[in-house]
Amino acid sequence: MQEEVEMILDICREKMEHAIAHLEKELVHIRAGKASPRMLDSVMVEYYGSMVPVAQVSNINTPDARTIAIQPWEKNMIRPIEKAIINSNLGFNPDNNGEFIRINVPAPTEQRRKNMVKTVNHEGEVAKVSLRSARKDANDNLKKLLKDGLSEDLEKDAEDKVQGMVNDFSKRVEKMLDDKNVEILTI
Structure with missing residues (x-):
């Protein structure tokens, strides 16, 4: 049973890493006036x-x-x-x-900068939804294992680990959004 729990946690982490990678890719295409x-x-x-x-x-x-x-x-x-x-x-x-x-690469106007900030925040929200979806999938799989004989303590510990991953990845998303917004708003 412990192996299945570890596999669920690994799959969850992989989905969250994918959400971060996707966010990075999307943020690169939002140009802040700096050539890249x-x-x-x-x-x-x-x-x-x-x-x-x-x-x-x-x-x-x-x-x-x-x-x-x-x-x-x-x-x-x-x-x-x-x-x-x-x-x-x-x-x-x-x-x-x-x-x-x-x-x-022209410098964006003030209105364009505001629209870019909205786009950045939208992409961040999409990433956070992906993180929550990965958490839900992992917790659903843990509940199935609980029905199949996993102890409640192991299930609760695994859920806590999943929540910890969500918190860590959410902080990474917030930092990426803050950095990008500062980049956009800096003239």
């Missing part, structure tokens, strides 16, 4: 018949806080990369000089 190569993670470009991330066909760096520079490894990839960035709906206007592509 990860802003282009979702941009796919056609390369010899298959769609690949732009980072696999070029060097992407940030020479300063407001600029992203993309230098394709092959000169003939400049136009497809530029077209992919325009079609990605990220709101970027790439500047192509024949050698590399430069993207100026």
Whole structure:
């Protein structure tokens, strides 16, 4: 029975880690006015018949806080990369000089910043719902084990461990949200 309890706890922890990873991924795409190569993670470009991330066909760096520079490894990839960035709906206007592509990341307006904070908080709430869902699944599985002969003490200890995980992961979510909101509101 102890092995099943440990398995339930591991599955719960894995679901919570997944919720945190998803939140991190979503927060990266909310741009706070600071240029980051990860802003282009979702941009796919056609390369010899298959769609690949732009980072696999070029060097992407940030020479300063407001600029992203993309230098394709092959000169003939400049136009497809530029077209992919325009079609990605990220709101970027790439500047192509024949050698590399430069993207100026505009500073968001006050209204845009407020909307980004709302979006960040929404994503945080989605992550917290995922944490609570993982807790519910784990507790339901523990109740089933209780019916199958698990002692009440072991079940109660396992529920306490699950709640401890929820508390720890919730603190991580709150810290991530606070950090992102500070980043967004800092001009």
